[in-house]
Amino acid sequence: MKYLFFISIASRQKAGALFFSCILLMLLTMRLMAADTVIENPDLSVLEQQQTLGAYLTRVGNCMGCHTAKGGQEFAGGRRLSTSFGIFVTPNITPDEETGIGHWNQEDFWQALHSGKSRDGRLLYPAFPYTEYTKVTRQDANAIFAYLQSLPAVSQFNPPSEIHFPYNFKPLLSIWRTLYFKEGIYEPDEGKDEEWNRGAYLVQGLGHCNACHTTRNLLGASEGDTLTGGQIMGVNWYAPSLTSHLEAGAGDRTIEELAELLTTGISERAVASGPMATIVGQSLQHLTPEDIRAMAVYLKSLGENHTNDSNGTSFSVTTGSLLKQLKQGGQLYEQYCQECHGATGEGVPGIYPPLANNRSVVMDSPLNTIRSVLNGGYPPTTAGNPRPYGMPPFQQILRDNEVALVVSYIRNSWGNNAGLVTAIDVGRSKGGDH
Amino acid sequence: MNHFILILIGFLVATPIANATETDSVTVPNTMAERVKACTICHGDEDRAGRDAYYPRIAGKPQGYLFNQLLNFRDGRRYYQPMAILLENMSDEYLLEIAHYFSSLKLPYPPPEHINLQPEEIKLAEQLVFSGDPERELPACSACHGDNLMGVEPFIPGLLGLSRVYIAAQLGSWRNGGVMRGQTPDCMSEIAKQLASDETNAITKWLAVQPASGNPNPVTALAPELAHRCHSIVQENGAAK
Numbered sequence: 164m165k166y167l168f169f170i171s172i173a174s175r176q177k178a179g180a181l182f183f184s185c186i187l188l189m190l191l192t193m194r195l196m197a198a199d200t201v202i203e204n205p206d207l208s209v210l211e212q213q214q215t216l217g218a219y220l221t222r223v224g225n226c227m228g229c230h231t232a233k234g235g236q237e238f239a240g241g242r243r244l245s246t247s248f249g250i251f252v253t254p255n256i257t258p259d260e261e262t263g264i265g266h267w268n269q270e271d272f273w274q275a276l277h278s279g280k281s282r283d284g285r286l287l288y289p290a291f292p293y294t295e296y297t298k299v300t301r302q303d304a305n306a307i308f309a310y311l312q313s314l315p316a317v318s319q320f321n322p323p324s325e326i327h328f329p330y331n332f333k334p335l336l337s338i339w340r341t342l343y344f345k346e347g348i349y350e351p352d353e354g355k356d357e358e359w360n361r362g363a364y365l366v367q368g369l370g371h372c373n374a375c376h377t378t379r380n381l382l383g384a385s386e387g388d389t390l391t392g393g394q395i396m397g398v399n400w401y402a403p404s405l406t407s408h409l410e411a412g413a414g415d416r417t418i419e420e421l422a423e424l425l426t427t428g429i430s431e432r433a434v435a436s437g438p439m440a441t442i443v444g445q446s447l448q449h450l451t452p453e454d455i456r457a458m459a460v461y462l463k464s465l466g467e468n469h470t471n472d473s474n475g476t477s478f479s480v481t482t483g484s485l486l487k488q489l490k491q492g493g494q495l496y497e498q499y500c501q502e503c504h505g506a507t508g509e510g511v512p513g514i515y516p517p518l519a520n521n522r523s524v525v526m527d528s529p530l531n532t533i534r535s536v537l538n539g540g541y542p543p544t545t546a547g548n549p550r551p552y553g554m555p556p557f558q559q560i561l562r563d564n565e566v567a568l569v570v571s572y573i574r575n576s577w578g579n580n581a582g583l584v585t586a587i588d589v590g591r592s593k594g595g596d597h
Numbered sequence: 598m599n600h601f602i603l604i605l606i607g608f609l610v611a612t613p614i615a616n617a618t619e620t621d622s623v624t625v626p627n628t629m630a631e632r633v634k635a636c637t638i639c640h641g642d643e644d645r646a647g648r649d650a651y652y653p654r655i656a657g658k659p660q661g662y663l664f665n666q667l668l669n670f671r672d673g674r675r676y677y678q679p680m681a682i683l684l685e686n687m688s689d690e691y692l693l694e695i696a697h698y699f700s701s702l703k704l705p706y707p708p709p710e711h712i713n714l715q716p717e718e719i720k721l722a723e724q725l726v727f728s729g730d731p732e733r734e735l736p737a738c739s740a741c742h743g744d745n746l747m748g749v750e751p752f753i754p755g756l757l758g759l760s761r762v763y764i765a766a767q768l769g770s771w772r773n774g775g776v777m778r779g780q781t782p783d784c785m786s787e788i789a790k791q792l793a794s795d796e797t798n799a800i801t802k803w804l805a806v807q808p809a810s811g812n813p814n815p816v817t818a819l820a821p822e823l824a825h826r827c828h829s830i831v832q833e834n835g836a837a838k
Contacts, residue, residue, distance in 0.1 A: 234674055428686075441685060443686075444686040503625075538679065538682045540635075541635065550632060550694070551691075553683065556638070556639075559639055560638070596681075
């Protein structure tokens, strides 16, 4: 119907072209949908099929991750997201009439997801990643809404967000949107195949990878190219670049290796830790092999486009005092790390990640490596890795300067070459969730 | 044919070299002990006092108790950030397996602490531990934690073999709103809030000087009214999992 309306207001000549592009758009959208592998079951009603698809897409978008308080009722909100603009408290999105979105209709939901506006027209803060969700197709949005409406209604009022001045002055938000928000569903790249486009659709849209893997400016907007990595807002972790071969760019990885990492949380050479472990556990492990593969294909292509970056922090140890520091670090390594990660940092494939030639160890920001030493952690338990081995926390045992020594040693041994770490860096890396 | 023999010789020569490098690399035992190294670095064979905290022994504690604590730490009901970070992405199934592993360990208990107790402190402590105070509706510790104070399977922990510092810290947390936030009924919180400081002090010292021996009692040892009073610990968590 919408297409007819558009045609009626256009001139005849234009109408032909418009009609043609509408058909093209529909075909492309169908192609995006075609990659869905949620099997159509003839015993289910249309609504039930839509809900099944919606349940799957809700996993892809990990709506539950933010809209559930720790240990709280699923989708009932109340999770506190701290950012430099204040604390955002996520809303209840169960179909409760009074405290949830029971009174919303499909159009309201679309307006929120696609345009970043609440039911009453209020502009939403981009802590809700509509800057990414805007790329989601209407069909997918409707399916998510149908699923959310099928959930048990939970009556739960959540406290209001605590947004600092001046960010709580709403007109600023509309300026922000003018500057940084580009509304519009994902437009397939004609030059690429269906699988690549499906991957791009998932990574850029529902997967909202760019919500973390980006550098944000003072106004919290993603800066420059997408997926180029950055400190995660409100979380003391660095989300590595997914384009640079110096960080987590996957140009030289195989599709299978990437898919394994995204699905199981661990691969021969890498392990998902911190917030990424949570994403694998809550979302990615539930995706179909076809969708994971599509994401891997797209991510690999991002890495292939950026092979000429240079490491700006090339560093070589020359002076005697530095050598002495590294020697001390080496002694600590032998005492605490070597048993699992090996004498030459080789690790054990699929169990304990290698440290030699590991880009997440030598990348510019030492934050994640320091945090791993301080807090330890387990990879997520997944169907593919249900009983993971863990990294002990050393915060209780090592002093800040000792952590600095051992991390510096790891970053400069077995062919690794990266900046030294100080006790001050270690102190700054403390605190925060995950 | 000659090539074949050369290749074969090559293999025979190469194999021992390959083996030699393998022995240098890390071998990982496929055991729970290896998987829980992240736990045992703090919760070792004995209680351990770290620089910032005290790490209680977890070996040999009732499985249900350990499982509940793991869930409570993971889901934010019991707050200690290092534990929350470690457990964040672990499934119920795996946590149950970890709880089972630690509960099945039978390690010797540490010797009791040497603390001087005044006779009146001993009397006060023994009165509260074994009889409680019916006037204040304070149950005896032994009514829930077992006649021998070694706990009751599967959800109630023992009170012996713990250090004074740890017991005092736990009672203090219960008093200040509960180790478990927002859980109702919060029976230990209710009890700790009623204890005067001299009572807490006496109980804490007295428990720390008792030698630990014996095993947790079976669940039948629990009086029905106490099981009801603490049902959030005794029944709900257990039944749900």
